[in-house]
Amino acid sequence: MAVAKILWVDDEIESLQSQKLFLEHKGYAVETLTNGFDAIEYVKDNLVDVMLIDESMPGITGLETLARIKEQYSQLPVILVTKNETENLMDEAIGSQIADYLIKPVNPNQVLLSLKKIIDNKRLVAEKTTSAYQQQFRELFMALNSNPDHNEWMELYKKLVYWELEMEKSDSPEMREVFQTQKQEANTEFCKYISRNYASWVDPKAADAPIMSHQLFRFKVLPHVEKGIPVFFLLIDNLRYDQWKAIQPIFAESFRIQEEETFYSILPTATQYCRNAIFAGLMPVDIEKQFPQQWKNDDEEGGKNLYEEDFFRAQLKRLRKEDTRFSYNKILHHNDGQQLVANVHNLLQNDLNIIVYNFVDMLSHARTEMEVLKELASDETSYRSLTKSWFEHSPLHQALKKIAEKKVKVILATDHGSVRVNTPRKVIGDKQTTTNLRYKHGRNLNFDPKEVLAFKDPKEAGLPVPNVNSSFIFAKDDDFLCYPNNYNHYVNYYRNTFQHGGISLEEMIVPIIKMVSKG
Structure with a gap:
């Protein structure tokens, strides 16, 4: 492993020689300077991994030195060392994107811990992730072979997604391969489980079945609708549970996540079946019976999801909730998204606002047809990353930020996933x-x-x-x-x-998330 190079800048550097020796004994190469001007010149010609700067130095302060260095070398991690504990200075230091903040007098172990956080963080996390998964491997294996029920399958899938995301931190290709094999085995067992149980789940007399698409509004959305607090039901088409976990931190900036659950998509895990079932509150066979003109089979001409609002109005009537004041907004294009941003405050007058957003589904279809997207989303990790990048810069995110300061509830769900x-x-x-x-x-x-x-x-x-x-x-x-x-x-x-439409953990076990605004 290459020796990490530390630059320590302090006008009283002579008094820190014992600290320098301690760090060198721990394997770091330490260069010392006494002022900010020399430090600015030094980093122009020398590779530095981490810089420690004393805030209070004559000539040019630590913060001024930091600002000058960040202009040229924005990625260089800088630790600010200071006697000053005022909140203003801390705010200014954090705003200047310091990597850490140490209060004098510092002891050698404080400095060592700070350096480890910055330099060795990825390696230490990777090692810990690998060893933790090795310990969990047998537990997951036992769970897969203990004939899990529909609730246990949802928990198992959540654990698999957790480890899939954790494995991104691992530097062991072998462990990633072991995990992928375990995930494939889980999917194989899940497919057997669905093959044995699906017909009994969709039987109207089913006694033990999970919440599925056609029951979503009745059991997971409408119970949260109350006068005076608008509910925004956000359906992002084709959003897998792992993609939700990728965008969760962005939601957490504005909303407090109260419940993070999953439900089962019906078969086929395709938009025209699942989404119509969600809004109608009926299985497709019953939608066709009650709405013979509106229901279209795959081989029939015409749009397959044109009547969701009508289906939903009929579901409210059937549940005797027709006095619920609601809006229905379908976002198919960027312009629709911009209109949503402009109009979102007007929606606060409603009890329930339904927003159907089609981007992720478009992404999966475009990825099939466009070589450039195949390169950008070549695997699950990059597919998640692309989803996160889209959401962060989307009109949907802008609209949600506009309502985050009001007293609202947000329920996020999807119709199906993809594999x-x-x-x-x-x-x-x-x-x-x-x-x-x-x-x-x-x-x-x-x-x-x-x-x-x-x-x-x-x-x-x-x-x-x-x-x-x-x-x-x-x-x-x-x-x-x-x-x-x-x-x-x-x-x-x-x-x-x-693709989607079939049986897999990724397609069938999908997120339903309840949040409230922090405002």
Whole structure:
């Protein structure tokens, strides 16, 4: 490991020789100077890892030295050392982006701890992350093999997401590989679990089933609606739980997160099914019965999500909550987002404001079709990073900041997640068979029954029957469904893209978050 170079600037440096020797004994190379002017010149020609500056020096103060150095070398970590404990100085130092702040007299271990935080932080965190996951590995393995129920699966997935995010701090490719293998095993077991239980969950007489898309408003949103405190229900299309964790710190700046839960998306994990189910409060088979003109199957012409507001109004009526004053806002383009920012204060008059935001879904589809986005979002880590960057600079974030000072509640959810697909599976069907990669429905489908979850009678899955003898099949794990025609071309085109519609932890276990404004 390379020796870290420390520059210590203090007009009384002679009295700190014992500290210099202590740090050199600990393996650091320490250069000392007595004034800020020399320090500014020194860093022009010499590589420095960390700089310690005394605040009170003749000629040019520590803060002035810091400002001059940061103009040229903004990434250089600087520790300010001072006798002055006034709040003004602390505020100014923090505003000048210091790395740490030490009060004189400092003892050697204080300086050592500060240097370790700055220089060795990543290495120490990486080592601790790797050893902590090694200890957790067996616990996760035991949990996966103890026949978890639907609540335990949600907790397991949260733990897997936690470790996936922690693994970004690890510098061990071997441990990352071990984790990915464990996550794949979890998905395989989850797919078996869903295959065994899904039909019983969607049975209207189900006794033990999780909260699913069609029950979301009834059990997780409407109970929080009360007169006098506006509720903003924010549905970000296609937002996975790990993507929520990526944007959570941005929300936490303005909102206090009270409940961080998950629910199960219905199958297919596709917008036209899940989102219509959320707003109608009904499974798709019942939506088709009650709204035969508005419901469109995959193979029918016309928009599939054009009547969400009508469906929601009917759900309120059915639940005898038709006096709820609500607004419905769908954001499909940047201009819609800007209009939301301009209009958001007017929404405070409503009991409930629904905002449907389509960006993440557009991102996953654009990533499939655009090479540049495939490069930018080549894996889960970069996909999360792109989501975070979008949200930070989005009109949605601007709109939320505008209401954060008012007394409001925010409930964030999604309709489904997505999974990165890698394994092609052959399916044969007639011309009416749908083109989706993670689920298909049609007549005379030919497939390997071990590779998919199949419903010969779609009603068993709570789904409409598009044509006589139509059946539905759902891809599992990281599989994607391809036809034999031009097979290799489509396999290469769609491999390593984010898709949704099938069965995986990422697609089915999705976030529902309750927050209140700090204001």
